[in-house]
Amino acid sequence: MIENIRLAFQGIWSHKMRSVLTMLGIIIGIAAIITIVSTIQGTNEQIKENLIGAGNNVVTVNLNQSGYSYDMSWNPIPSGVRTITEETRQELEQIDGVEKVSLYNSRNYVNMVYYLNAEYQGEIYGIDSNYLSVYGYQVKQGRGFTQRDYDQFRKVLLVDTNVVKNLFGGESPVGKNMEIQSEVFTIVGVVALSEEFAPTINSLSDYHMYANTSSGCIYMPITTWPTAYQFDEPQNVAIKVKDTDTMTQAGKAAADLLTDKQIQDPDNSEFDYRSQDMLEQAQKLQSMSKSTNTQLIWIASISLLVGGIGVMNIMLVSVTERTSEIGLKKAIGAKKKRILLQFLTESAVLTSLGGLIGVISGVILAQVISNIMQIPVSISGVAILVAVVFSTLIGVIFGMLPAYKAANLNPIEALRRD
Amino acid sequence: MAIVELTNICKDYQQGKEPVRVLKNVNLTVEKGEYLAIMGPSGSGKTTLMNIIGCLDVPTSGSYTLDGQDLRDLDDDAMADVRNKHLGFVFQSFHLMPRLNALDNVALPLLYGGVSLKERRERAAEALKAVGLEDRMDFFPNQLSGGQCQRVAIARAMVGKPDLLLADEPTGALDTKAGNQIMDIFRQLSNEGMTIIMITHEPGIAACADKTYHILDGELRTDGNLVKMGGGEDEED
Ligand SMILES: Nc1ncnc2c1ncn2[C@@H]1O[C@H](COP(=O)(O)OP(=O)(O)O)[C@@H](O)[C@H]1O
Ligand SMILES: [Mg+2]
Numbered sequence: 001m002i003e004n005i006r007l008a009f010q011g012i013w014s015h016k017m018r019s020v021l022t023m024l025g026i027i028i029g030i031a032a033i034i035t036i037v038s039t040i041q042g043t044n045e046q047i048k049e050n051l052i053g054a055g056n057n058v059v060t061v062n063l064n065q066s067g068y069s070y071d072m073s074w075n076p077i078p079s080g081v082r083t084i085t086e087e088t089r090q091e092l093e094q095i096d097g098v099e100k101v102s103l104y105n106s107r108n109y110v111n112m113v114y115y116l117n118a119e120y121q122g123e124i125y126g127i128d129s130n131y132l133s134v135y136g137y138q139v140k141q142g143r144g145f146t147q148r149d150y151d152q153f154r155k156v157l158l159v160d161t162n163v164v165k166n167l168f169g170g171e172s173p174v175g176k177n178m179e180i181q182s183e184v185f186t187i188v189g190v191v192a193l194s195e196e197f198a199p200t201i202n203s204l205s206d207y208h209m210y211a212n213t214s215s216g217c218i219y220m221p222i223t224t225w226p227t228a229y230q231f232d233e234p235q236n237v238a239i240k241v242k243d244t245d246t247m248t249q250a251g252k253a254a255a256d257l258l259t260d261k262q263i264q265d266p267d268n269s270e271f272d273y274r275s276q277d278m279l280e281q282a283q284k285l286q287s288m289s290k291s292t293n294t295q296l297i298w299i300a301s302i303s304l305l306v307g308g309i310g311v312m313n314i315m316l317v318s319v320t321e322r323t324s325e326i327g328l329k330k331a332i333g334a335k336k337k338r339i340l341l342q343f344l345t346e347s348a349v350l351t352s353l354g355g356l357i358g359v360i361s362g363v364i365l366a367q368v369i370s371n372i373m374q375i376p377v378s379i380s381g382v383a384i385l386v387a388v389v390f391s392t393l394i395g396v397i398f399g400m401l402p403a404y405k406a407a408n409l410n411p412i413e414a415l416r417r418d
Numbered sequence: 419m420a421i422v423e424l425t426n427i428c429k430d431y432q433q434g435k436e437p438v439r440v441l442k443n444v445n446l447t448v449e450k451g452e453y454l455a456i457m458g459p460s461g462s463g464k465t466t467l468m469n470i471i472g473c474l475d476v477p478t479s480g481s482y483t484l485d486g487q488d489l490r491d492l493d494d495d496a497m498a499d500v501r502n503k504h505l506g507f508v509f510q511s512f513h514l515m516p517r518l519n520a521l522d523n524v525a526l527p528l529l530y531g532g533v534s535l536k537e538r539r540e541r542a543a544e545a546l547k548a549v550g551l552e553d554r555m556d557f558f559p560n561q562l563s564g565g566q567c568q569r570v571a572i573a574r575a576m577v578g579k580p581d582l583l584l585a586d587e588p589t590g591a592l593d594t595k596a597g598n599q600i601m602d603i604f605r606q607l608s609n610e611g612m613t614i615i616m617i618t619h620e621p622g623i624a625a626c627a628d629k630t631y632h633i634l635d636g637e638l639r640t641d642g643n644l645v646k647m648g649g650g651e652d653e654e655d
Contacts, residue, residue, distance in 0.1 A: 327513075329526070332501065332526060333499065333503075335494075412469050
């Protein structure tokens with residue numbers, strides 16, 4: 001066998017031009033597939049990374065009315081919906097795959113919020129003590145909220161870096177006052193995503209925030225929230241899950257539990273809780289890019305088929321050329337199987353080599369595309385392995401006919417030709 | 419003891435619509451150690467006879483016993499085995515593998531016989547030495563003269579220690595000097611006890627053998643006499 005492979009390489013080497021031309025179909029097909037798969041994979045990984053973030057996997061569960069997110073900016077406190085108790089929060093933490101649960105109130109559209117004469121137009125949150133760690137925020141300046149802030153309903157604020165940039169012109173806001181709904185609050189700290197999560201987007205609002213270059217987020221202790229707004233607003237829930245695989249599932253379980261517990265008459269209510277995780281959205285985007293690329297892979301496969309037929313053709317030529325060699329081998333005692341194997345090996349080596357060159361070209365091409373078009377590529381070892389195995393298989397399949405022909409040559413016919 | 423026994427061998431070839439009888443009731447017995455030449459003009463059926471003796475072809479009718487073994491019902495692979503173990507071939511046009519050097523060419527039959535690499539190399543070197551090419555072992559066929567190529571082919575035929583050496587016009591492609599060299603080797607092999615059947619159309623070459631049979635139009639004669647032990651030439655089996 002090793003001898004066969006060695007001879008096959010010798011044969012390929014002695015017909016360099018012909019071999020390369022024969023392999024071209026395979027090379028192009030494999031290169032195309034590797035390029036496509038690498039770009040798909042790279043794009044998908046980027047989508048996933050952008051939307052989910054590494055290790056900071058958050059599902060939000062919000063109150064919905066007739067299928068639309070219920071926004072307290074425009075709406076009164078919904079009737080028949082209870083606020084979430086600490087016991088329920090702890091129950092949520094018991095759900096499989098859930099690591100930490102945070103409750104918060106929010107306004108996505110605010111008015112009557114000022115720093116000096118400048119009106120603030122970002123979002124405002126009333127957050128519990130889990131919130132920052134659930135979302136992976138860190139206090140960059142000043143301090144975070146203390147237990148006292150919560151217990152004494154202190155009118156203190158944290159702001160994010162967008163607020164610092166947009167409202168404070170980049171200067172430190174710590175110690176400065178803001179007016180929210182005619183109440184005066186003092187900024188005690190600045191938060192930002194901790195380094196490891198820095199460029200990633202961890203929730204829908206983050207996503208919008210980045211996309212719209214939002215004016216920012218302001219946070220107050222959830223206990224202080226009624227001072228600025230009102231009592232008994234139903235909270236939102238942010239759930240940090242242990243891993244992305246069970247993320248959607250955990251979110252759904254939490255939403256079901258909340259719908260069950262918080263809505264007084266769940267069967268007849270237009271209200272329910274729904275989970276929203278980025279993984280779901282990421283998967284939607286991914287499947288979209290996948291389906292267009294599946295078509296490309298089909299086209300590449302046709303190129304492989306054509307390449308295989310080319311290999312078969314050249315192997316048939318080679319059998320004819322080497323008729324006398326085959327006849328001699330049979331005359332001195334080579335059995336059919338040996339001749340069969342020799343030609344199968346030769347065509348398999350030819351296509352494997354083509355596959356290998358195709359993989360290398362594909363990887364290079366993917367890198368070039370990545371550089372030119374600024375899309376990420378991810379070269380998968382599995383894809384490379386499959387490509388090489390597949391091209392070997394093509395050689396075996398399309399080498400079958402020529403090899404069979406060679407094995408069944410009549411030795412006297414073969415020797416007659418000189 | 420007879421090594422080759424052909425009885426009433428006929429061979430038909432389809433030429434156009436009509437089958438043409440190329441060998442007509444050939445009877446031939448070759449004893450062990452004999453050195454036999456078969457002479458005949460071109461197209462008389464020499465190669466056809468040789469192919470049948472060499473287990474490369476099967477007769478249309480008649481029986482063939484090689485070294486006591488009836489070869490009628492053997493399949494392709496069994497025939498390949500017989501050729502590998504019992505027969506050595508030398509052809510007019512050498513038929514060496516162009517991409518293998520002399521040593522590997524000679525070792526090839528041993529590969530098919532399942533001999534280990536080390537032993538293959540040793541025995542091939544020995545066989546090349548016996549034909550005087552010990553200094554050409556790693557030469558490729560295109561680096562060797564015609565006479566040298568044919569000596570490599572003889573070494574290849576002999577490396578498996580066959581019972582019978584078959585040579586089809588072994589000097590046909592060679593000049594007289596190289597041809598004589600080949601004949602010297604055959605003579606020596608014969609002296610060492612090898613059974614040889616050599617086909618030629620040159621009387622001078624045939625004269626090197628111990629015995630010459632003539633073939634004409636598919637009929638085999640010994641020293642000018644028609645050998646006819648079976649039925650008439652038109653009889654079908
Ligand atoms: N495969 C074949 N098909 C048809 N006719 C053949 C075939 N092989 C040989 N013959 C014919 O048989 C005759 C004997 O051929 P061959 O044995 O090669 O002669 P020689 O070797 O004595 O020159 C020739 O007339 C040739 O044309
Ligand atoms: Mg002939």
